[in-house]
Amino acid sequence: MVTLFGVFLLTLLVITAIGIMRAQHLFVAVMLSGIFSLQMAAIFFILDAADVALTEAAVGAGVATVLMLGALALTDDRERGPKRHRWAPVAVVTLTTLMVIYATFDKPRLGDPSAPVHQHVAPWYLEETPRLIDVPNVVTAILASFRGYDTLGELFVIFTAGIGVLFLLTNPSKEGALSLLRSAEAEGLRHHLVPRIVGRLVVPFIVLFGLYVQFHGDYGPGGGFQAGALISAGFILYALLEGEGRALQVTPVRLLRGMIAGGALLFVGVGLAGMLLGGNFLDYSILADSPIAGQHLGILLVELGVGFTVTGTLLTVFHAFAAREQRS
Amino acid sequence: MYFAATIAILLTMSLALARALLGPTVFDRVLAVNMFGTKTVLLLSVIAFLYGRPDFLDLALAYALINFIGVLAVLKFVQDYTLRHQNPDTEA
């Protein structure tokens, strides 16, 4: 029965994707991709990926739509070009789709326990995590400890993307937050009483929930990535309600940039600390008296680093887009 | 009995999707996104119980908290848009 729910949602997903492609108005495309993200989260949850669904929820519901709208405000919200019907791309795409579908007939069925992907390293992770690391959430254990190198790499991708956006969008002249405070458009939604009151009520709970996700990530779905996205969603809400200027007073640009670099440094620092104490890079077992306590400490610190960098990057990107908007 | 509620929610989701695809104004689409959001919260809560893992209500809670940020962003977008162009077109 649940499989049928999944099939239904997947069908809706395909319809939404085609709707996105057909939308002439980019604003409509952005709204439909919001729906797309909600459907993806529900499908991830049905397919037992609670952590992934939480990440998609945190990223897709808050940050992605806001960033897209920010970009639309800076460019153009409509496709201007003539509607072209090119047959070559359609033919290529249809042919490739049919080929990929043909290839899937050799794939193991959904949920087949004897599929090759379940045979090699995954059972080892599931069996050894309680003994070696002793946290209930195996996803967090793999993310932060077993495959810490991977996560470090991903973190540096985010770090680099944040720096790239700063290079591209920050204006070199020193119009700081002060001029923002005076401009009329920077007031956000301060005239709208109801959203403002309710929003101010909700913001602390979003941040609190983000902290819960950050520190409860060993035991339930959660971790630094999700928490970073949630906390930045909270601050983005504050910025929408109270205006850019106020938000930049609460989280100054300097602090955010410090968070981007500091989080990455914390991650690398934990790795180096392991080396200095005589272990390997990112080997947490050495950090405390017993290996398990060391693993717990290492995972906590590493997740904290991830949380800092993700929060800093997403907020910096948001502010970069918003500041550009005020200038233009 | 969870199944009945789930089916109702899924059908409502498809109706909301139809509204999002049909338009006609952009606000209809935003309304559909918002509806879809609340339905997702309900769907996630019901399925968490269907699977017997009520600890996954965290997900539904996350959506309940941040779902309306998108709509507020739309409100701000429209407000700035009307400030800049005094005569915006609402038709999609």
Place this chain on the structure above:
Amino acid sequence: MEFLGLYNYWVFAILLMTGLYAVISCANLIKKLIGMTIFQAAVFLLYISMDKVEGGTAPIIQADTAGQIYSNPLPQVLILTAIVVGIATLSLGLAIVVRISETYGTIEEDQIRTMDEE
């Protein structure tokens, strides 16, 4: 029911190619980026479909249940990080589009090309 087991992969194929179609065929740069996110989402769907185990539950080990089957945690780890990396790269792409729009005054590929040729 046999074929429903492959439905996820079919949807993956269709989404992948929908995204690809947008990237190679739409002239609008933001539309291209949206197409790229659909392409990404298709890959996410492929990985997460592979993690499901019949009768399994999310890989968060419960203390009081012995013999419980858990789904494969490894694809989840890969996709979890990929989603956040995806939004970071999307924002980088949007930043580039914003700069292009400021320089050329348009985000349509054809018009940018004709302006470059002049």
Place this chain on the structure above:
Amino acid sequence: MEYVFDIASWLLLIAGGVFVFIGGVGALRMPDFYMRMHAASLTDTLGTILVLLGIALQAGLSLAAIKLAAIMVFLLLTSPTAAYALANAARLSGLAPERRIADEGGT
């Protein structure tokens, strides 16, 4: 006593499902944007309360019930606010309610 809770929760879930569905039909079938919003936002709130109460009765007194209560509180706060913000945005952009039904509210 068990049965009473079970039956009550089933009734709540079914009623919630019905209201949610009615809201969906209203959002699809009503003739103009403000009416569609009316249908969607009202049933959103009621359907949410009913469904979540129905689940909470199954959960009993536990952490899950507290989380459900939190979800309900936040949805009841944010969902009408979103509806308000949306109506506001629509009015701001000059979308008028359809004349033949709402004569006095037009711009």
